[in-house]
Amino acid sequence: MTTDKLQLSEAEWREKLTPEQYRVLREAGTERAFTGKYEKNKSEGEYKCAGCGQPLFESDAKYDSGSGWPSFTAPADQSAVEMNQDVSHGMVRTEVVCSKCAGHLGHVFPDGPGPEGLRFCINSAALEFEPEEKPGD
Known part of the structure; x- marks a missing residue:
C-alpha cells in the first residue's frame, strides 16, 4: 500500500467523482440499503476506492x-x-x-463471520470493482 496521501480541492473532487460518489466519499453519506451496484456482486476480483483507486477489499472476503x-x-x-x-x-x-484519500467508505461492526468477527459494511458508491483476469481473457 502506498503511504502517499491524495489531497484534492473540493472542486477537484467534484470534477473527479459522480454526485453520488461525492456525497458518500466526501460528505460521509450513505446509499440506501439494497440499492448499491455491488451489493449482490459475486464475481471474483478486487474492490478499489472510487476516489483514488487504492485496493481495499478482495472478493474472497465478501x-x-x-x-x-x-x-x-x-x-x-x-x-x-x-x-x-x-x-x-x-x-x-x-x-x-x-x-490514501480519507474517503468515507462505510462502517465496521463486531457481528461478522470471519476470524476477527468483523463486518465491514461498505457503500457501493465508494467502490470500483476490477474483475479478476482469467487465463485467456
Whole structure:
C-alpha cells in the first residue's frame, strides 16, 4: 500500500467523482440499503476506492450479510483503511475511511463471520470493482 496521501480541492473532487460518489466519499453519506451496484456482486476480483483507486477489499472476503450493503470480513491490507469513531445520528459507530484519500467508505461492526468477527459494511458508491483476469481473457 502506498503511504502517499491524495489531497484534492473540493472542486477537484467534484470534477473527479459522480454526485453520488461525492456525497458518500466526501460528505460521509450513505446509499440506501439494497440499492448499491455491488451489493449482490459475486464475481471474483478486487474492490478499489472510487476516489483514488487504492485496493481495499478482495472478493474472497465478501459475503452476504443481509444488511443491504456490500459486506467484507476484512480489508485486503489493514493499512488500506483507517477507522474513526463516528457519533453522528445519535449512535456510536466505527467509521471506515480510505487511508490514501480519507474517503468515507462505510462502517465496521463486531457481528461478522470471519476470524476477527468483523463486518465491514461498505457503500457501493465508494467502490470500483476490477474483475479478476482469467487465463485467456
